[in-house]
Amino acid sequence: MAPPIPHLAVRGSDGTLLLHGPPNCQESSDFQRDERQGKYMTFSSDGSLFGWCNGLKVSVIKVSSGDLVKSFELPKTAALEFSPLNKILATWQQYTKTQDNPQGEANLQLWDLETGACLKAFYQKKITSWCPSWAEDESISVRSVSNELHFFENNNFETIANKLHLQKVSEFALSPGSQPNKVFDRIAIAVYVPGSKGAPSFVRLYQYPNFGGPTCALANKSFFKADKVMMLWNKKATAVLVTASTEVDKSGASYYGEQTLHYVATNGESAVVQLPKNGPIYDVCWSPSSSEFCVVYGFMPAKATVFNLKCDCVFDFGTGPRNAAFYSPQGHILVLAGFGNLRGQMEVWDVKKYKQVSKPQAEDTTHFSWCPDGEHIVTATCSPRLRVSNGYKIWHYTGTVLYKHETPSGKELWEVLWQSFPSGAFPEKPVKYQAVPSELGSTEAKPAQAYRPPALRNKPQTASSKLETNSGEAPPLASDSSPTSHVTSSSGDPELDKKIKNLKKKLKAIDELKEQQVAGKVMQKNQLEKMQKEAQLLQELEDLELGLFGFTLMDTVPKVRPSQLCRSSIMPVKKKRKSSGSEDPSIRKCKITSYCRTQAPGRMINPADQFSSKKCLAWFYEYAGSDEIVGPESMEKFCEDIGVEPENIVMLVLAWKLEAVNMGFFTKEEWIKGMTSLQCDCIERLQSRLDYMRSQLNDAVNFKNIYRYAFDFARDKDQRSLDMDTAKSMLALLLGRTWPLFPVFHQFLEQSKYKVMNKDQWYNVLEFSRTVNADLSNYDEDGAWPVMLDEFVDWHKVRSSL
Numbered sequence: 056m057a058p059p060i061p062h063l064a065v066r067g068s069d070g071t072l073l074l075h076g077p078p079n080c081q082e083s084s085d086f087q088r089d090e091r092q093g094k095y096m097t098f099s100s101d102g103s104l105f106g107w108c109n110g111l112k113v114s115v116i117k118v119s120s121g122d123l124v125k126s127f128e129l130p131k132t133a134a135l136e137f138s139p140l141n142k143i144l145a146t147w148q149q150y151t152k153t154q155d156n157p158q159g160e161a162n163l164q165l166w167d168l169e170t171g172a173c174l175k176a177f178y179q180k181k182i183t184s185w186c187p188s189w190a191e192d193e194s195i196s197v198r199s200v201s202n203e204l205h206f207f208e209n210n211n212f213e214t215i216a217n218k219l220h221l222q223k224v225s226e227f228a229l230s231p232g233s234q235p236n237k238v239f240d241r242i243a244i245a246v247y248v249p250g251s252k253g254a255p256s257f258v259r260l261y262q263y264p265n266f267g268g269p270t271c272a273l274a275n276k277s278f279f280k281a282d283k284v285m286m287l288w289n290k291k292a293t294a295v296l297v298t299a300s301t302e303v304d305k306s307g308a309s310y311y312g313e314q315t316l317h318y319v320a321t322n323g324e325s326a327v328v329q330l331p332k333n334g335p336i337y338d339v340c341w342s343p344s345s346s347e348f349c350v351v352y353g354f355m356p357a358k359a360t361v362f363n364l365k366c367d368c369v370f371d372f373g374t375g376p377r378n379a380a381f382y383s384p385q386g387h388i389l390v391l392a393g394f395g396n397l398r399g400q401m402e403v404w405d406v407k408k409y410k411q412v413s414k415p416q417a418e419d420t421t422h423f424s425w426c427p428d429g430e431h432i433v434t435a436t437c438s439p440r441l442r443v444s445n446g447y448k449i450w451h452y453t454g455t456v457l458y459k460h461e462t463p464s465g466k467e468l469w470e471v472l473w474q475s476f477p478s479g480a481f482p483e484k485p486v487k488y489q490a491v492p493s494e495l496g497s498t499e500a501k502p503a504q505a506y507r508p509p510a511l512r513n514k515p516q517t518a519s520s521k522l523e524t525n526s527g528e529a530p531p532l533a534s535d536s537s538p539t540s541h542v543t544s545s546s547g548d549p550e551l552d553k554k555i556k557n558l559k560k561k562l563k564a565i566d567e568l569k570e571q572q573v574a575g576k577v578m579q580k581n582q583l584e585k586m587q588k589e590a591q592l593l594q595e596l597e598d599l600e601l602g603l604f605g606f607t608l609m610d611t612v613p614k615v616r617p618s619q620l621c622r623s624s625i626m627p628v629k630k631k632r633k634s635s636g637s638e639d640p641s642i643r644k645c646k647i648t649s650y651c652r653t654q655a656p657g658r659m660i661n662p663a664d665q666f667s668s669k670k671c672l673a674w675f676y677e678y679a680g681s682d683e684i685v686g687p688e689s690m691e692k693f694c695e696d697i698g699v700e701p702e703n704i705v706m707l708v709l710a711w712k713l714e715a716v717n718m719g720f721f722t723k724e725e726w727i728k729g730m731t732s733l734q735c736d737c738i739e740r741l742q743s744r745l746d747y748m749r750s751q752l753n754d755a756v757n758f759k760n761i762y763r764y765a766f767d768f769a770r771d772k773d774q775r776s777l778d779m780d781t782a783k784s785m786l787a788l789l790l791g792r793t794w795p796l797f798p799v800f801h802q803f804l805e806q807s808k809y810k811v812m813n814k815d816q817w818y819n820v821l822e823f824s825r826t827v828n829a830d831l832s833n834y835d836e837d838g839a840w841p842v843m844l845d846e847f848v849d850w851h852k853v854r855s856s857l
Contacts (some may be wrong), residue, residue: 059480061427062118062474064105065447066093067459068438068467071107073118077431080458085121089114093469096519099137100191101425102475106144108132113146115168118474125171129164136186137168142169143210150180165212175212175524182848188229188314190242195263197244199230204246206263206510220805222780223247226284230292238314243273243321245295247284254769254781255687255701256281258297258604260321265797276317276325277702279687289345294320294364296328296339296348316350318366318709327695328367332358337378342406343386351391359391370409376400384428385483388412388452394420399434403452405486412488413454419444427476429483431457438467453490548736558596565589565616604614668727675726685721696738699745704788708748711764718769759821762789766817779804786820794824796851803847816841 062083063074066838071093073086082088089109096107104124106115113127113135131148138145144166152159161176163185177198179185187198187207189796195216196207202224206217226247244264249258258275259601265271281299297317314336316328331337332353340346342361347369351359363369376393377400383389391402397818399420403412417423425432428448445462462468568582579585641778678689685693694701713729716719735741751757765815770777777785791799800820819841827834834848 058428059476061102061476062105063433064096064098064107064470064472064474065468066107066470066472067445068469069460069463071096071109075427076426077451077457080449081260083121085119086116087121094132095134096470098472098475099135099141100139100475101141101477102138104141105474106135108135108146111656114143115144115433125166125168127166128169134182134185135482136187138193138196138210139191141168142193143174144810145186147179147182147185150178160372166423172209175619178803184226188227190229191232195242197227199224199227204244205316217266219244219246219261219266221246221259223251224248228286228295230288230295231290232292233633245286245288245297245319247297248277249281249283250277255279255691256284257702258284258295258317258319260295260319262321265803270787270798270801273321274319274323274325276319276703277700278315278327279691279701282312285339287339287341289341289348290343291345293345294318296341297663298336298339314352316352316365321363325700328362328366330360331359332374338380340380340382342382343384349380349389351377361389372402372404375400375402379423380392381423381425381432382406382812383425383429384481385428385453387483387486390423390432391528392420392423394423402591403454407486407504412486413453413490413555415450415454417448417450422447422471424471424473426473428481433471433473435471437466437469437471437855444466451493453487455491455493455856457491457493515669555596558592561585562589562592562596565592597815641758666731666734666740667736668731671727672723674730674737675721675723679723684717685726687719688753690719690721695746697741702788705745705748707765707768707788708751708761710768711761712748715768717772762821763818765789766814774811776813777817779810779812779837782812782817790821790824795829796824799851799854800847803850805848807843809843814844816843819844 057355060079061076063076065074069092070088070090072088073083075081075083078132081091086105089107091109091111094104094108096103098118103118104115104334105118106113108129109131111128113129113132115124115126116122117124125144127146129146129148129437132146132147136145137143145164147323150159150162150164159178161178163177163179165174165176165187166172167174172352184199187196191198193209193210194211196212197204199205200546202220202222204224205215206218206219207214208216224246228245230243230245232242232484243260244263245258245260247258248256249585251516254257254521255277256279259274259275261271262273276297278299281303282302283300285298285300286295288299290480297319298314299317300314301312302310302706311642312335316330316339317325318328319325328350330350330352334354336350337357339348347361347363349359349361351357353374355376357377358374359377359380361369361371375391376397377391378397379392379394379743381390381392387406389406393400399417401413401415401417403414404410405412415492419436419441420434421437422435430451432450433447434450436445438445443466445466446460447468448456448460450456450800486815565586565588568578568586571687572578572586602821627668648774675685678685680686680689680692691701694703694706699705709729710718710721712733713721714724715725715729730736730741733741733744733746741773766777769781784796787801794800823840829847831851835846836845
């Protein structure tokens, strides 16, 4: 059976229409063009239905026949979406209030597509994240309300089945996919809570409906530099990529703020994706296989790199004028493109061979999308991004333009949209390298030519008189008589060339030191250390230059595997993602990764070396700002350097050792006093003391002191009590793995009336956890416990008896 031909929906100032895709590219006769200006349009997830609103009504039709399914008199509708199984149509209109109705009307409405009845209406003031998120089988749906996420089951919107409450939760992302044979199994949700008052921001992954607190989370990742985040699940719902952004780059390097990329998996693993080039992160996209992802990043010309699930490089495309990446629906082709303020150059790559297929150019493009068949793409210039030269083109990925439409003068194009299809509707086809024939031809980017003054551009090119006099002389050939002659080449990457140059400079300096040593000069300690690094520098240089020549001489090499390319000079040396601990059997696994995380190996420290206060102070200034304080942003770099997550409990022990007053800050006095007591003046020494600091938690007296210290450390200094959200997080960190009743106590706090926890309550929670049995059999009702704990016991007994 031949695969179907996708439709392309077109919306503009002259109406809404459906176009048959390639090879015909003709307007569909089954759909009568709507001459009214469309406000919004969408296809259902399986592509069987098409809906649009035109300022008078909302219409839903069957794409295959054009038959009307339902029509709703909703003239103010500004957005609409279908549920995954086409049972519900969600519509949204601008929220308004009047004098007669100061509360306003519920502007988010859910309609039954079979009966046309309104199932439920909600208040949704902002269009951001206006539509509920459904699981693919519609078993659950979720929407954000204030600081809570409300979950509904089986499209019953009259009853809230579950709630997830997190203070200031601002973003969430429901995982794709479903497993009908196991109800709610593997349906996960990622939530983001911005940081405040020195505490880091964090993203947590939960499995529905297990929302018992931080200890019930599948994974947790915290970071300081985040004003907003973008969370992207892979297709198999095994991991999510989190792009954290700040509005302002305090270093002044970028006008667009600062971005970091984090990997968080449902198995509890998390890592910072190390990007070897500084600059913005323009785009991140998952491969449909869910086994790798592509990142476009760095100051222009931008790099593009494919990473695997270990956050290791698979292939690096080098640098170029690009700011976007798009995988084909089948995942066999990747397009790297430079749109917006770039010239519209596209690079089409065969992902399996990592070989470039074509390099077309689509200037002034504001929209790009793959056709579901994996063979064609559409580029468009749309208003209001650009109000001139509106139109769209349908291409074959080999660079040939198959259809072109230019919007008439005085008209505007607003949107083009491919019809959706279920996964697997179009099988993967072998990649073609020969351009397919077309009357419109291709638009390969023209090669750059030498600059010619305007006065000479329309005249034949002739050599200058100076060149003519030497025209008979052949240029001298480079001598190749010596087998050891030095070869110089460029990678085309300024950062890589600079790295190679610096390595050669260091090696030259080492050679000079050796000559001085042979001449009898006494070497200083730092000079001897520099000479000891010669082998390491030579290995780095060899790796980089081998990779560089591998690319320079690629045409003469019979076969080069992509993995070999990745180990070449394209990727500068970077830190590997931290191990999950599976390589070391002595480290046991647990859900709270803060307690068991293997550390990145540091260089060996000579025990005979003495602690240096001067070196310790210099180490402090590597992170401190002009105010002589290590703040939240520098704290994140500090944690990364020592190989510890910011939420790791060892950071609390370190703060206790330093006697730090404020969470997320170290002063110079605290640093010098604490590091002196630990005898740490560098990263490697501190890494060697991490196990010692963890051992302090096993001592009952020290743990009690750390527990009590945590109360004053975490509270706002203008408050005598600890706000409940912070208290719950700190209790999870300190007691989550040791107190059997903690998950129950956390649930009690979630539903209780308490908004803060005072010092007496905090201290007694520890005593309660140490002295009262898990079954509460030895609990003394006449004891001098705080009322909060009495209420907890009563609540737990009632709950257990049900």
